Amino acid sequence: MTLNTLVDHANCEDCPIRHRAVCARCDADELTVLEEIKYYRSFEAGQTIIWSGDQMNFVGSVVSGIATLTQTMEDGRTQMVGLLLPSDFVGRPGRESAAYDVVATTDLVMCCFRKKPFEDLMNRTPHIAQRLLQMTLDELDAAREWMLVLGRKTAREKIASLLSIIARRDASASAKGLSGPIVFDLPLTREAMADYLGLTLETVSRQISALKKDKVILLEGKRHVTVPDIGRLMEEAGDDADGGCLV
Amino acid sequence: MTLNTLVDHANCEDCPIRHRAVCARCDADELTVLEEIKYYRSFEAGQTIIWSGDQMNFVGSVVSGIATLTQTMEDGRTQMVGLLLPSDFVGRPGRESAAYDVVATTDLVMCCFRKKPFEDLMNRTPHIAQRLLQMTLDELDAAREWMLVLGRKTAREKIASLLSIIARRDASASAKGLSGPIVFDLPLTREAMADYLGLTLETVSRQISALKKDKVILLEGKRHVTVPDIGRLMEEAGDDADGGCLV
DNA sequence: AGGAAACCTTGACCGAGATCAAGTGGACGC
DNA sequence: GCGTCCACTTGATCTCGGTCAAGGTTTCCT
Structure with missing residues (x-):
């Protein structure tokens, strides 16, 4: 019931990589593969990470710092549609381009995976897809709860x-x-x-x-x-x- | 970019069951199993299909008619958070209870699957989970687009x-x-x-x-x-x- | 230290949409 | 036909939050 539900870290204490959002059920083989395709990116406060409409060649999660998802109308009115906190996931497996601007509001570090290999891994690994489904359902709940806030x-x-x-x-x-x-x-x-x-x-x-x-x-x-x-x-x-x- | 993106029917014309939302990539074995666990339910206009907080022992999709997802505050203010059109999916694999009221606004027929067997099937069948992930991402996009409408x-x-x-x-x-x-x-x-x-x-x-x-x-x-x-x-x-x- | 630029606060006024209220029109049952 | 109910329309008024404007703080740069 939070805005962007934080991932439960409980069963990941010994996770060899920090990408807890995805590896909630750790498995050595998968993690080795993930380890191979991952990299880190740093951003400064105020910097735009992704522009709406851009090609997105990675997925990832926030390691530290805070980012926002915003939509903008042609006349400049803007609406934030999501808040990304540490461990929140960014990216749309199976999608070509980004739907929103993603902006770092503080200094920020992201842990990224190249999109294609990540999708391949997801296709081979049912529980990664299931994990992402759960996270997406949580985000959907949060978005709908926010609709009540905005509307009423x-x-x-x-x-x-x-x-x-x-x-x-x-x-x-x-x-x-x-x-x-x-x-x-x-x-x-x-x-x-x-x-x-x-x-x-x-x-x-x-x-x-x-x-x-x-x-x-x-x-x-x-x-x-x-x-x-x-x-x-x-x-x-x-x-x-x-x-x-x-x- | 619609409120609740309709499922693409193109590659399902010969689908032996009508549950196109799930079986976008038809596969005989899965469909046989789905056929075994499915049933239909009819509702009258105005009838509440699911109450927020209820146990949900099924998932399914709308065959005909229109339903709405609504949230209500204690003082009676209500906000609709989704519109369910024919072929839209209802239900949260992996969730116990419903998060919103689902109300039929017209006479309505739903095609349902008992939840447990459906989840088992989903766990065995990667592309059903992937299909659901795509649909959930679409709904998330629609919800966020609606946040802009409501907020600005x-x-x-x-x-x-x-x-x-x-x-x-x-x-x-x-x-x-x-x-x-x-x-x-x-x-x-x-x-x-x-x-x-x-x-x-x-x-x-x-x-x-x-x-x-x-x-x-x-x-x-x-x-x-x-x-x-x-x-x-x-x-x-x-x-x-x-x-x-x-x- | 001085100055500029963010960021925030407060005040005055205004208008879009809520609220309250009355009335219309069609469908249905008697 | 007549009354009733429901969905909708329209008008009058009020109010919450937007807009415009001025001023305060903090931070950082020179």
Whole structure:
């Protein structure tokens, strides 16, 4: 139920390569092949990794940093359609060209595989295809959940939804769980948040100020956020506070 | 680039079962197995096929009629997240329960497969998994395109986007192509359109009237639509009129 | 240190679309 | 024929969020 579900790392601790997104069920032979066709690429904050419509000759996953998927209309209106966090997969097996712009919002490292050999491997290896199907279904769920946010939520609920998603991801990553306050740094500018939420950056700024005034969040500087009560934040987001998240 | 991309039927003309969504590359053995585990179900217009959260013990595809996928918030706000047309696939291999309400908006027939045997077959048959991956990627593209509609388009553009999608689907289904006027019946009520577009039904009604007044569409009664110029409609939708569609 | 460029905040005003309300028109049952 | 229901249309008004504008902070460069 997160925006881009992180891959479960549990059964990959001893994985000889880091491409956990794909090798959830490690198998020595496959990994050897993957190892042979893989390479790393680094990008600077702000750099465009892929332009919409470009030929894509690789697939891969994010090792560190954050990237965004965005669509743009001819008149310049833009909508972010996905957020890529470490371990998220990029690329469309079986597709020629990219459908969206992929932009690094922070310095970023990607682990890439040349597309053709990867597809060959996928065709020979059923559980890689199945793994990718599961990941794609997760992304589809996330996209559809976001459609509800974009279509029906108020500006305040939109902001709360985004903060809640980031807070919960960070909380589960740091293994401290959801009891007690959650502290994190916003990985996005106000403008990027606006592009994600279908708002203007002014509205984002105003609503964040409002949530701060109402003590739903605490702000130190512009980016450092403390969420004293995640339940309260999820209420503000219009979410069911017990949607399988508090176990 | 449609809302829910229809499956290409070209290489399935002689398919012994009608479940074309899955058997794009027909293979006698698999089809025999599929034949054994399949059954049909009929639904009346307005009937809910699956409730969000229900156990789903089948997967399947739409044979005839139209269904919608919707999400609902506790306070009753609803957002449609997908439209299921004939040959569209329903179900999540590897998932326990449904994530959305599935509702028949017209009388509907589905071709179903019991989930467990279907999954077993999928695990044994790489190209079924690959086929499903392709279909899921298509749905993901459609969902993300819809995020742009929901997040950034005006009411008029939203209506034009929806009409354009339905018009283009009907045009390619009837094999008359996109030259000349396109005629079709709206398969959705104003309220359903509103739920899809993140609008109210009053706004939908007003914008349809406006498009009619401006001769972008012609209306006979409430549902019968003629699109004299699909290029004009796509312009109104804010789409690139040559996005690979006029070929 | 000074200056410029990002990034963010806040205020004033405006308009697209929501809301509330009344009315139309066709289908159906009695 | 007549009433009822449902889907839809149209009008009047309100409001949330967009737009335009000004100013504040931080960072980084010279």
